[in-house]
Amino acid sequence: MNLETIKTGLFKKYLNWKYRTGKLRRYINKISRDLAREGINNREDQSEVKVAAFQVKMNLYNNPLDFIDKMNSLVYEAVKEGAELLVFPENNLIQLLGILPGIGDQQGSDEESSGIDEILAELGGNITITDILAFIGPVIKKIAITTFSELSRNYQVYIMTGTGMFPGSDGNIYNSGLLIGPDGRIIGQQEKAHLLPIESEWGIKTGDKLGVFETRLGKLAFPVCMDATYFESFRILANKGADIVIIPIANPDPDYNYWTALRGIWGRVQESKVYGIKSAMVGDFLGFTFTGQAGIYAPLEMTADRSGIIVEASTPDQEEVVIAGLNLEQLQKFRASCKYPNNKTLWENYFPQVYYSVRL
Amino acid sequence: LTGVCGDVLSTGGSGKGPGKQLRYKGVEKMAFQACIIEGNFDQDENAKLKKCLKQLPDCTFVLLKRQDDFNNEQIQTYSNLTRELSVYLSPGITFVKKGEELYKTGLLFNPEGEVFLKQQQLFINQQDEEMGFVAGSMINIARTEYGNIGFIIGEDCWHPEVGRFLALEGVDLVLAFNEIETGSYWQQLAGIWSQVQQNQFFAMEVSRGGRDLIHGPCEITPYRTGILAPVGDEQKALGSKPDKYLEFSGTVDGISIFEDLKVTWARIDLNRLKEIRESYPLLKHLNPVLYQKSGPEELFTLRGGSRNEP
Numbered sequence: 102m103n104l105e106t107i108k109t110g111l112f113k114k115y116l117n118w119k120y121r122t123g124k125l126r127r128y129i130n131k132i133s134r135d136l137a138r139e140g141i142n143n144r145e146d147q148s149e150v151k152v153a154a155f156q157v158k159m160n161l162y163n164n165p166l167d168f169i170d171k172m173n174s175l176v177y178e179a180v181k182e183g184a185e186l187l188v189f190p191e192n193n194l195i196q197l198l199g200i201l202p203g204i205g206d207q208q209g210s211d212e213e214s215s216g217i218d219e220i221l222a223e224l225g226g227n228i229t230i231t232d233i234l235a236f237i238g239p240v241i242k243k244i245a246i247t248t249f250s251e252l253s254r255n256y257q258v259y260i261m262t263g264t265g266m267f268p269g270s271d272g273n274i275y276n277s278g279l280l281i282g283p284d285g286r287i288i289g290q291q292e293k294a295h296l297l298p299i300e301s302e303w304g305i306k307t308g309d310k311l312g313v314f315e316t317r318l319g320k321l322a323f324p325v326c327m328d329a330t331y332f333e334s335f336r337i338l339a340n341k342g343a344d345i346v347i348i349p350i351a352n353p354d355p356d357y358n359y360w361t362a363l364r365g366i367w368g369r370v371q372e373s374k375v376y377g378i379k380s381a382m383v384g385d386f387l388g389f390t391f392t393g394q395a396g397i398y399a400p401l402e403m404t405a406d407r408s409g410i411i412v413e414a415s416t417p418d419q420e421e422v423v424i425a426g427l428n429l430e431q432l433q434k435f436r437a438s439c440k441y442p443n444n445k446t447l448w449e450n451y452f453p454q455v456y457y458s459v460r461l
Numbered sequence: 462l463t464g465v466c467g468d469v470l471s472t473g474g475s476g477k478g479p480g481k482q483l484r485y486k487g488v489e490k491m492a493f494q495a496c497i498i499e500g501n502f503d504q505d506e507n508a509k510l511k512k513c514l515k516q517l518p519d520c521t522f523v524l525l526k527r528q529d530d531f532n533n534e535q536i537q538t539y540s541n542l543t544r545e546l547s548v549y550l551s552p553g554i555t556f557v558k559k560g561e562e563l564y565k566t567g568l569l570f571n572p573e574g575e576v577f578l579k580q581q582q583l584f585i586n587q588q589d590e591e592m593g594f595v596a597g598s599m600i601n602i603a604r605t606e607y608g609n610i611g612f613i614i615g616e617d618c619w620h621p622e623v624g625r626f627l628a629l630e631g632v633d634l635v636l637a638f639n640e641i642e643t644g645s646y647w648q649q650l651a652g653i654w655s656q657v658q659q660n661q662f663f664a665m666e667v668s669r670g671g672r673d674l675i676h677g678p679c680e681i682t683p684y685r686t687g688i689l690a691p692v693g694d695e696q697k698a699l700g701s702k703p704d705k706y707l708e709f710s711g712t713v714d715g716i717s718i719f720e721d722l723k724v725t726w727a728r729i730d731l732n733r734l735k736e737i738r739e740s741y742p743l744l745k746h747l748n749p750v751l752y753q754k755s756g757p758e759e760l761f762t763l764r765g766g767s768r769n770e771p
Contacts, residue, residue: 337751410702
């Protein structure tokens with residue numbers, strides 16, 4: 102074992118001690134228990150599931166307690182409106198990257214702050230983004246699990262944590278999120294299955310499973326961002342029985358455009374006849390500017406104006422929360438009434454070989 | 462109509478046949494004009510179209526918005542017309558009987574006057590079924606000097622696997638014909654517009670009840686709407702919801718009127734398509750391992766009140 106390895110190991114131990122679970126848990130309970138008692142509502146309408154999607158302004162937190170404060174205030178805001186399923190955006194847990202010295206003092210996309218490439222250059226050597234994530238990812242994940250487990254339990258809600266980039270059991274880095282139940286336990290984890298080109302360049306890997314998780318609120322799934330660009334993701338999940346498909350997004354497009362946003366969850370909801378919840382990350386972060394509109398969607402036929410849009414955030418760049426009630430019984434009835442034509446001979450002629458024929 | 466003329470590939474899942482070599486092989490013209498013509502074709506159709514197309518001398522691909530089905534006499538008329546004007550022309554969908562089976566079939570004539578591409582509808586909805594139609598099971602692609610051409614017709618417009626298979630087989634331009642409830646623009650956007658965006662090809666869409674649209678990936682269309690033509694008012698494109706834009710109350714480009722014919726036209730540039738496919742390679746990031754692990758039943762069988770399987 103060389104000196105560098107020993108130093109790295111010791112530093113990781115220090116971070117784990119500094120952000121130890123017990124300390125974080127005590128803090129979360131101190132700030133959230135009273136609010137939770139005040140905020141928890143009885144379900145007003147038993148036939149509806151009230152869901153909330155956050156539009157979060159991205160920040161680089163070098164102190165996890167600040168991150169916890171922020172998450173707690175968002176959760177409280179949604180819970181006092183009666184929400185039982187709360188959804189955070191893609192990259193929500195990346196905000197904790199600031200606990201790593203050298204990164205924590207960077208912020209924004211203005212001239213004075215550094216982008217990820219500059220930070221890597223400053224760190225020197227051959228350090229890559231995946232090296233950083235492999236090192237700090239497990240610490241961030243532990244903080245995230247503690248934070249959202251306590252918040253879920255205290256507020257008695259289901260929380261989709263948003264995503265971070267964490268090493269998997271094979272050592273590769275995945276963009277993944279967690280679903281946590283009102284008992285504070287992890288119900289499921291989902292890895293992103295379709296990447297942005299830039300993630301692929303960074304060396305992030307794709308997951309190869311899409312899960313549907315049975316809860317008291319219905320069957321939930323939570324693929325990630327680009328997964329909503331491909332009909333296959335939603336088709337698989339709908340056929341596995343998903344009622345609600347959650348999509349956390351973080352779209353690095355400074356010039357927000359409604360039409361390009363429409364290429365994601367809205368279309369997939371129409372193709373698959375499920376409810377869709379989109380949570381969006383917005384703002385500047387390490388050289389990227391994220392825009393997007395959180396929203397809640399349904400099949401066209403289930404919305405009064407036949408738009409398929411139940412509610413959307415009013416801006417693409419400010420912090421907001423959107424809340425709506427979803428009627429799963431109505432969804433089931435609607436789905437049962439749809440007479441879907443199928444064509445087995447067609448797909449037998451093309452699957453799977455056609456998917457291996459991409460000519461680029 | 463039983464034979465297929467021209468350089469048409471009935472692809473069988475790629476990797477097996479010549480589809481592998483299709484992309485851009487033989488493509489000589491990377492940019493061309495395309496138009497959709499709507500009007501009263503009841504009388505003197507040939508003369509009207511000739512007159513109109515002579516005013517659009519650069520137009521290469523022509524789609525007609527007319528009622529489905531046409532007789533042998535009309536087929537001869539289209540054949541003569543395409544030969545005379547040297548255009549690719551699709552009059553839309555006709556009904557073709559093969560043995561006891563009746564297919565809704567899209568037809569494309571080439572500039573030699575031949576039926577160059579035929580495509581049977583692949584998904585048969587309840588209404589089609591009641592009328593006695595059955596589903597086809599193969600995807601056909603025409604290789605032309607203007608890129609690879611395919612059809613998406615009728616119900617298939619709302620089945621994303623059709624566009625996906627076409628894209629993976631190398632299609633550059635899709636010819637689409639469908640019908641929706643009048644003015645249901647959101648429904649229209651959920652069809653061909655969505656297929657174009659998730660597959661990165663161009664499409665010419667004739668929609669009865671909807672708008673005739675020429676589509677492309679958002680990045681290479683005005684205001685990033687995904688619609689090459691018509692081009693509406695910028696304020697409406699960027700400040701309203703898409704259904705309001707599709708009203709085209711402030712059209713600024715892409716529509717011309719010739720007597721009683723309305724022409725929706727656009728310039729299609731395959732170079733720009735190539736650029737966006739390279740800079741944002743959507744198909745490259747498909748995840749076949751996931752799809753295989755999930756299994757084809759999960760991927761392609763729509764549950765609910767599932768119906769026919771040919």
